[in-house]
Amino acid sequence: MMNALLPYPGSGYESAAGSRGFSAEASIIRDQMDALRESRSRAVTLDPGDRETVRRMNEIVVECTRDDWDGDGAAALSPASYQSAERFLKALPAGLRKPEVSIDPDGEMVFEWSAGAQRAFSISFGAGGKLTYAGLFGPNRTHGVEYITYGLPRELVAKIQRASGTR
Numbered sequence: 001m002m003n004a005l006l007p008y009p010g011s012g013y014e015s016a017a018g019s020r021g022f023s024a025e026a027s028i029i030r031d032q033m034d035a036l037r038e039s040r041s042r043a044v045t046l047d048p049g050d051r052e053t054v055r056r057m058n059e060i061v062v063e064c065t066r067d068d069w070d071g072d073g074a075a076a077l078s079p080a081s082y083q084s085a086e087r088f089l090k091a092l093p094a095g096l097r098k099p100e101v102s103i104d105p106d107g108e109m110v111f112e113w114s115a116g117a118q119r120a121f122s123i124s125f126g127a128g129g130k131l132t133y134a135g136l137f138g139p140n141r142t143h144g145v146e147y148i149t150y151g152l153p154r155e156l157v158a159k160i161q162r163a164s165g166t167r
Contacts, residue, residue, distance in 0.1 A: 053089060056101035057082070057109070064103050075107030080127035084148065085109040088125065091152050097164040099123075108132075113163040121163030123156065135159050 063069060064077040085101075088111070092098075099111035104124055114120035121135035133156065134143040146153045 050089065050098060053098045053101055057085065057089075060101065060103050060109065064107075070105065072105070074103075074105040077103055077109065078107040078127065081108040081125045084125040084127075084129055084131070085111065087129075088123070088131070088148060088152070091148075092160075093152075093157060095166075096157070096160060097166055099160075113160050115163060115165035119163050119165065121159050131156065133159070135163060137162055 060077060061082065064074075067076045068074060069076065097113060099113050102110045102112065104110055108124045108126055110122055110124045112120065112122040118136060118138050122133065124132045126132060129148040131146045131148055131153075132144075133146065135141065142159065146156060
């Protein structure tokens with residue numbers, strides 16, 4: 001069975017998310033990465049374990065595309081946030097537990113992993129590939145910002161494994 005992510009209204013992949021290069025070489029690499037992203041986005045068969053994640057992402061698109069979707073003044077789902085979460089989901093390594101999906105009142109999609117009250121990790125997806133994360137691992141806490149450009153930061157994968165009890 002093939003699963004597909006519901007296209008966000010007006011969406012499309014951002015050109016070289018997170019790219020800060022201005023040289024001729026950077027332009028060539030950006031064009032090549034855009035072509036690769038475009039070819040991969042045409043037909044993506046998601047792992048069966050992604051079904052629930054995709055279903056929830058699609059629900060959020062339907063339910064949260066208008067301001068005040070929660071009745072308390074929440075911002076509408078940001079198209080850039082949705083696109084960043086979509087790219088992240090497609091890049092997750094096989095065998096990694098899939099996240100719970102929600103949306104913050106600021107309009108950013110959130111992925112969460114947990115294995116009990118003292119082990120949790122969440123990532124909020126912002127514009128330009130910005131990932132804001134926070135984790136609780138027993139008495140230890142972590143938080144920070146990373147940018148997803150052409151691959152997942154290994155540190156985030158390790159934290160997801162730790163929070164979901166797969167490491």
